Amino acid sequence: MRRTNHRLxxxxxxxxxxxxxxxxxxxxxxxAGPSKxxxxxxxxxxxxxxxxxSARVSALLKLANIRLVYLSMKEKGKDDKELExxxxxxxxxxxxxxxxxxxxxxxxxxxxEAKSTPSAPYLTDLTRIExxxxxxxxxxxxxxDIDDAYRQKQEVRGVLEQYExxxxxxxxxxxxxxxxxxxxxxxxxxxxxxxxxxxxxxxDGLKKIPKTEKSGKP
Numbered sequence: 001m002r003r004t005n006h007r008l009x010x011x012x013x014x015x016x017x018x019x020x021x022x023x024x025x026x027x028x029x030x031x032a033g034p035s036k037x038x039x040x041x042x043x044x045x046x047x048x049x050x051x052x053x054s055a056r057v058s059a060l061l062k063l064a065n066i067r068l069v070y071l072s073m074k075e076k077g078k079d080d081k082e083l084e085x086x087x088x089x090x091x092x093x094x095x096x097x098x099x100x101x102x103x104x105x106x107x108x109x110x111x112x113e114a115k116s117t118p119s120a121p122y123l124t125d126l127t128r129i130e131x132x133x134x135x136x137x138x139x140x141x142x143x144x145d146i147d148d149a150y151r152q153k154q155e156v157r158g159v160l161e162q163y164e165x166x167x168x169x170x171x172x173x174x175x176x177x178x179x180x181x182x183x184x185x186x187x188x189x190x191x192x193x194x195x196x197x198x199x200x201x202x203x204d205g206l207k208k209i210p211k212t213e214k215s216g217k218p
Contacts, residue, residue, distance in 0.1 A: 047060065060138045
């Protein structure tokens with residue numbers, strides 16, 4: 001079963017500490033835990049390298065988004081291609097593979113035709129269920145990170161708006177997804193429920209957190 005994350009709504013709605021304690025036992029991506037089942041090692045390193053709330057939220061949403069791409073819910077965009085390239089670079093670092101130096105190729109030999117994508121798409125070994133579970137893990141983790149930042153009295157309005165926009169655009173895509181087998185149906189139902197619950201929490205939070213006033217005139 002997935003880890004439904006109610007912490008964002010709990011904090012922003014000022015719910016009593018008992019509810020917060022119930023979700024505190026959930027294991028986030030940055031620690032060793034169940035999320036490793038749905039994220040490859042390169043992605044774990046990618047998240048670890050994302051320093052600061054804004055960078056981390058952006059990275060997690062990219063991981064969630066590319067799973068929708070691999071599930072054929074969305075067309076691959078520039079950010080997805082850049083993410084694939086970054087993951088390929090991390091893979092090369094982990095395996096000790098060094099990039100080919102331009103000078104090692106004789107100038108009189110025609111260069112091979114460039115491939116449209118960097119190496120093999122890195123999520124092709126994951127099942128549709130694993131992709132859906134990974135999507136849920138990513139959006140749950142964003143909620144936890146925003147909650148943690150809110151607890152620490154950090155500015156979260158900007159990332160919350162980004163999060164709400166992503167969930168709002170993902171919800172109709174998930175509704176159109178056609179499950180092939182029973183276990184896929186359970187996974188897509190969980191993904192739809194998680195998206196809707198977290199979307200409502202984010203929208204509620206935006207109502208409670210005032211927009212940051214800009215100083216000076218343009």
